[in-house]
Amino acid sequence: MKTQVSVYEPCRGIVPLRARLENWMVTLLEEPKLVHDLLDKHGAPLNIQSDAPFRGNIADLIGCVGEFDLPFLPMFARKANKCLTYVDAARDINIGIDTASHAEVVQCLDRGLPGDRIVCTAAVKDQDLMSLCVANGVTIILDNLDEITLLEEVVQYQDRPVSVGLRLNGFEREGQPLYSRFGLPLRKIPDIATRLSQTPQITLDGLHFHLNGYSSADRIAAIAQTLPVITALRHSIQRDFFLDIGGGIPMNYLDDPAQWDTWKSELDAALGGTREPITQHNVGLGRTVDPDGAKGSIDSYPVAQGVVQTDWMREILNATDGGKTIANRLRDAKVSLRCEPGRSVLDGCGMTLARVAFCKTDSAGVPVIGVQMNRTQSRSGFSEFALDPLMVPGPEPRGDPVEGYLAGTYCTESEWLTRRKMVFPAGVRPGDIMVFPNTAGYLMHFLESRSHQFPLAKNVFLQRDGTATLDAIDTD
Numbered sequence: 001m002k003t004q005v006s007v008y009e010p011c012r013g014i015v016p017l018r019a020r021l022e023n024w025m026v027t028l029l030e031e032p033k034l035v036h037d038l039l040d041k042h043g044a045p046l047n048i049q050s051d052a053p054f055r056g057n058i059a060d061l062i063g064c065v066g067e068f069d070l071p072f073l074p075m076f077a078r079k080a081n082k083c084l085t086y087v088d089a090a091r092d093i094n095i096g097i098d099t100a101s102h103a104e105v106v107q108c109l110d111r112g113l114p115g116d117r118i119v120c121t122a123a124v125k126d127q128d129l130m131s132l133c134v135a136n137g138v139t140i141i142l143d144n145l146d147e148i149t150l151l152e153e154v155v156q157y158q159d160r161p162v163s164v165g166l167r168l169n170g171f172e173r174e175g176q177p178l179y180s181r182f183g184l185p186l187r188k189i190p191d192i193a194t195r196l197s198q199t200p201q202i203t204l205d206g207l208h209f210h211l212n213g214y215s216s217a218d219r220i221a222a223i224a225q226t227l228p229v230i231t232a233l234r235h236s237i238q239r240d241f242f243l244d245i246g247g248g249i250p251m252n253y254l255d256d257p258a259q260w261d262t263w264k265s266e267l268d269a270a271l272g273g274t275r276e277p278i279t280q281h282n283v284g285l286g287r288t289v290d291p292d293g294a295k296g297s298i299d300s301y302p303v304a305q306g307v308v309q310t311d312w313m314r315e316i317l318n319a320t321d322g323g324k325t326i327a328n329r330l331r332d333a334k335v336s337l338r339c340e341p342g343r344s345v346l347d348g349c350g351m352t353l354a355r356v357a358f359c360k361t362d363s364a365g366v367p368v369i370g371v372q373m374n375r376t377q378s379r380s381g382f383s384e385f386a387l388d389p390l391m392v393p394g395p396e397p398r399g400d401p402v403e404g405y406l407a408g409t410y411c412t413e414s415e416w417l418t419r420r421k422m423v424f425p426a427g428v429r430p431g432d433i434m435v436f437p438n439t440a441g442y443l444m445h446f447l448e449s450r451s452h453q454f455p456l457a458k459n460v461f462l463q464r465d466g467t468a469t470l471d472a473i474d475t476d
């Protein structure tokens with residue numbers, strides 16, 4: 001990662017949360033004409049991406065698990081980004097893909113992914129989706145008894161073998177249950193396996209969980225609790241068997257992770273009235289401060305995390321349970337490890353760019369910078385985008401410093417691209433370009449909507465020769 005100061009200068013948070021940038025991002029942003037040309041050609045907002053970091057992140061993950069001598073298949077969770085370039089990359093580097101809908105499965109098959117490298121974890125599966133998976137040898141992760149009943153019917157019509165995994169719930173950590181609305185209770189798995197064995201077309205090939213949050217300790221507990229169930233199943237199942245530990249591999253978005261704690265304490269100070277607000281209308285974004293103190297967590301992805309990516313995976317595999325490491329226990333149980341990373345393998349892959357349309361003041365005299373994109377184009381499931389956008393100035397000269405808030409295109413009072421106050425030391429004006437960094441994982445696509453019939457942002461991938469190619473999701 002290259003962290004030159006210049007690209008950060010035109011815009012920052014009043015209390016900064018400066019994003020880590022990949023070299024390709026800095027190189028591009030240092031060429032304002034190129035950026036303006038790209039937006040002229042493809043329209044704005046525009047998602048500009050590179051699949052090189054994706055390939056690197058996957059290689060790192062494979063290398064890390066390889067140190068433990070475990071059979072391993074990462075399955076890229078493509079719900080995190082809809083672009084087909086990543087599907088092609090996953091196909092070419094021989095990993096799998098985790099799909100969440102009929103369209104995602106069809107697209108993977110059309111791009112040449114073999115069925116046995118696709119897993120379907122869709123939260124709701126209907127007969128069409130089940131039939132598609134059965135017809136193409138896609139592994140289905142079964143979540144509930146109604147899905148099992150539906151699959152039992154589907155295989156009667158199609159009379160083809162289908163590989164399945166069972167999604168688990170019912171884990172505990174330190175005596176506390178780990179809640180999930182997904183999955184089947186761990187203690188019922190032996191009975192469910194017996195039921196499945198009565199349908200010859202259905203083969204139980206593995207167990208799966210995907211836990212909320214990013215805690216390695218939760219995953220360690222879940223693996224340790226699943227292993228005895230696998231060992232018991234292995235008396236009747238001798239073939240290869242997988243344990244798929246889902247996604248949730250954490251990542252860090254900040255150039256200096258210490259800025260996150262500083263920002264949180266400045267927010268508390270603002271909420272407590274001991275400093276000027278750093279958010280619009282002094283909103284707490286999930287935090288409150290009252291005479292009893294500060295409480296609540298910020299409604300954003302935790303943009304600074306201690307142990308991330310391969311270190312997080314290593315922490316899990318090195319953890320000990322019953323006197324042995326998790327890696328050794330998985331090896332003893334002859335289990336091949338799978339996981340379904342989304343966000344963390346898209347780290348460094350994308351930016352979302354849009355033009356400033358106007359600068360005004362609101363009824364309270366506070367500067368409002370109107371940007372031609374809506375907030376769903378840089379959001380995951382959290383309400384706040386807790387990173388400083390960057391700014392690529394247009395050719396027009398700018399003027400006095402501005403401190404204000406970035407508003408989006410939807411016609412509600414709540415339509416803010418971030419509720420954090422931004423500072424433009426040399427001003428901001430129509431035609432400047434706002435850049436939302438590191439948005440490839442969920443932020444650009446997960447919630448994108450086209451209310452008011454604005455078109456969705458197009459997606460281009462930068463090539464080695466400096467050209468940018470439209471992703472097939474926007475052309476097919």
Ligand SMILES: Cc1ncc(COP(=O)(O)O)c(C=O)c1O
Pocket residue numbers: 077080098121210246247248249340341342343344
């Ligand atoms: C079943 C399943 N697998 C994998 C993922 C990917 O998680 P992440 O992007 O946090 O790695 C998700 C995300 O919601 C999921 O629901």
